[in-house]
Structures are given as C-alpha cells and as structure tokens.
Amino acid sequence: MSAYEAVRIRLDPTPRQTRLLESHAGGARFAYNLMLAHVQRQISLGEKPDWTLYAMRRWWNEWKDEIAPWWRENSKEAYNSAFEWLSQALRNWSDSRKGRRAGRRVGWPKYKSKRSGVPRFAYTTGSFGLIEDDPKALKLPRIGRVHCMENATERVHGRRIVRMTVSRHAGFWYAALTVERPTESVPAKNRKQKNRNRQVGVDLGVRPLATLSDGTTFPNPRNYVRMQRKLRHAQQALSRRDRGMSHGCGSKRYNRALERVRRIHARIAAQRADNISKLTTWLADNYSDISIEDLNVQGMSHNRRLAKHVLDADFHEFRRQLEYKTARAGTRLHVIDRWYPSSKTCSNCGTVKAKLSLSERVYHCEECGLVIDRDVNAAINIQVAGSAPETLNARGGSVRQAHPKGGTMRHPAKREPSGGDSRVRLGAGLGNEAMQMTSL
Secondary structure (H helix, E strand, C coil), rough: CCCEEEEEEEEEHHHHHHHHHHHHHHHHHHHHHHHHHHHHHHHHHCCCCCCCCCHHHHHHHHHHHHCCCCCHHHHHHHHHHHHHHHHHHHHHHHHCCCCCCCCCCCCCCCCCCCCCCCCEEECCCCEEECCCCCCEEEECCCCCCEEEEHHHHHHHCCCCCCEEEEEEECEEEEEEEEEEEECCCCHHCCCCCHHHEEEEEEEEECCCEECCCCEEECCCCCHHHHHHHHHHHHHHHHHCCCCCCCCCCHHHHHHHHHHHHHHHHHHHHHHCCCCHHHHHHHHHCCCCCEEEEEECCHHHHHCCCHCCCCHHHCHHHHHHHHHHHHHHHHHHEEEEEECCCCCCCCCCCCEEECCCHHHHHHHHHCCCCCCEEEHHHHHHHHHHHHHHCCECCCCCEECCCCCCCCCCCCCCCCCCCCCCCCCCCCCCCHHHHHHCEEEC
16 A cells, blocks of 8 residues: 655756746646636537546547647647646536535636646656756656756655646746655554653644643744735735736736745745644654644634734644644544633633633633643643543444533534433543643
C-alpha cells in the first residue's frame, strides 16, 4: 500500500523558459474553455453530454488540427491535464447536485480567465522529473532543464514521482511534485522513549495560537495584521491605476501594481503556513496522543470583530497538517466534538458554568475555588475528553460525551435507544499536578 505527498519547489526559469511556461499554461486554459463550451453546446442542443476524460481526449484529437493548428508548440500533457481538471469539476457538480457529495453545493464550472486565473498545467506521463547530474534542476518536456531554487533531489528523497503540476503564484513559478510513499506508520516501539505515553490537549485561539494542557503557549504571529498597512498602501496604489478594460489585459502600471498586491498576499500566506508547519511538526514528533477540538471555523468567522483574526490564524490548515503528520509519525489524533463545553467546564471538579464571556481570560470555579488560565483549563478538558474510552452505539457511530453535570448538549440527528446511563464524566481526571495555577 502506498500514499501520496506533495513536494512544492520554486523554479528559476530563464526568460525563454518563462515564455514557454506561459505558452503551456495558456494552451491548458484554451483547452479547458474550449471543452467547457463544447459541453454547454451539447446541453443547449438537447444532447446528453459525455464529459468523461476519454471522451474529451477523443473529441480533441479529432478537431485539434482545425481548431488549434498551433497545438504542437506545447506538450500534449498541457491539454490532457486541462481535460482532466474539467472532467473532475463536472463530476463534482453532478455528484453535488445528486446528493452524492458532502460539503457545500458545487456550482457549474466557470471559464478560466487569463487576467485573474492561476496559470497551471501538469505532467502525468513522459520523461519529467529529476535530473541525475543536476540535483537543483527539473526536467520539463518541451521546455527543457529548469533550474530550481532548492535541492529537488533532497526534497524528493528517492521517492517515485507520479505527477508534476506547474503553476504560477504572485509572479513566481512552482513545481508541485506528487510523490509516492509507504503508508505504514511508525510503530510505537520505534518511537523515541520520550514520546511514549505523552498525551496533550491543544486549545486553539486568536491570542495565543495554541495552548497546551501542560501550560505551554505558542503566540499567534498575526501575519496579516502586521502586513496590513503595507497591503493597504499597495491596494490604494492599485486602485489609482488604469485597468485598461477596453484592451482586455490592463495597463503596464496596473499589472505591476496588481503583481505587488499579489506578492504581499503570497508572503502573508507563506509566513502563516511556515508557522503552522513548524508547530504541527513539533507536536506530532513529541507526543503520542494529541487531542483537539472540531472547531466550526465558518461559524466563528461570522463574528465581524473576530473574523479577520480567526481567518488569519487558519485553524483549518492547522488541523489538516496535524492529521497527515500524526498519521505519518504514528501519533494518535483525537478530535473532540465541537459541542463539548471545554472552556466552561472546570478541569478540577467538572462544574460547568452557564455563561462565560470572551473577555474573561481567567477561569474562576465557584464550586471548588480553582483559579486557572482560561485557555489552559480548556486544553486540560480537551486532553481528558480525548483520553476517555470511545463508545459506539448500535450503528457503530461514536457517542458524544455527555455533559459532566447532567446538563444538555446537542446530539446527533440519529440516536439509538439506550437502556442505561452511558454518560461519561469529564474533567477531574488530571490531578493537581497538571494545574498551572493553584486553587483558592
């Protein structure tokens, strides 16, 4: 069994290679828009469209010499990758429309724009990949040997490359290599001795980005807020430029200002991803069991005062990276139900407060007199909830933990009748040595 990972490498093409990369990306965009128009034409004529990848390639091979006589200037992989993406987009739309796809409703595919789209194409067959005598270069068919900004051979680490996607972001070209790796996780006996039986709960927030149940905190760098002034000036300069809509591609000054805004956004995203990557790697390598909450990021972003800070923290990316890194390192990841009141529950006695405002940064328990940092208290409760034994109902689904004090919690839509009290008392499970502040 094998799994796949992505290795992203920045390219350093020559001016000639840059023109070839743009030509390949433009050819892929042309093929995507052409085939989408063909599918829409079939629907308008009352025909049943065939949007399988095989049908698209067959139609393209039949008409390409007449429609695009210049197609030989680019690799055939550029056109095939566009058909693959369009076929997948149409399947996603169809599955979402028929209820076979979870998540948000997927709309009908849109045409790719040269102005606002992301130029990209992919290689799946052919002699692409690493170069033996040059570890800092990649071979791209019809383009040649392209120099890289880092050692590509070390990044791939001897794994087999099955796909290469080339794209441009903020004026820079990147190659995303899909590599194959074994799925066997690291056995527990091979973990370092210090990582055995180390459990931790992680409470995510916007002030400290992460608070651990042992009291360790990781500050939130707030990359967007720090770059907001520079971004505002760049956007103001962009608004004063002539868009050049009559020409369809904008003036040179407008394009330069737009590129400046895109590079600032790319820098913010890179700083955010780097901080999250380092934190999640450290957690996966230093703990055997990690517990986190299933946060409703979309709902949290509806708060107009916190939306900017919530999206800047990027909780979804934190969980995404932690999921695949824990699986790769052999670490167990426990996701706690989003309705569990981790912040309102006392980690010492299990009492649940009726109300707890966001301005209260210190948790005061009226029952046992515990005084503890709000985030540390929540992290301890998350750790206890994650270490609780899992219970399955008659359908094989997990049973959410009941309220410690017998209060009400939201339950799944489908529930199985229970003959007895299956509630599990959470909190009061770590002992006083885990507390970071003493009780009164």
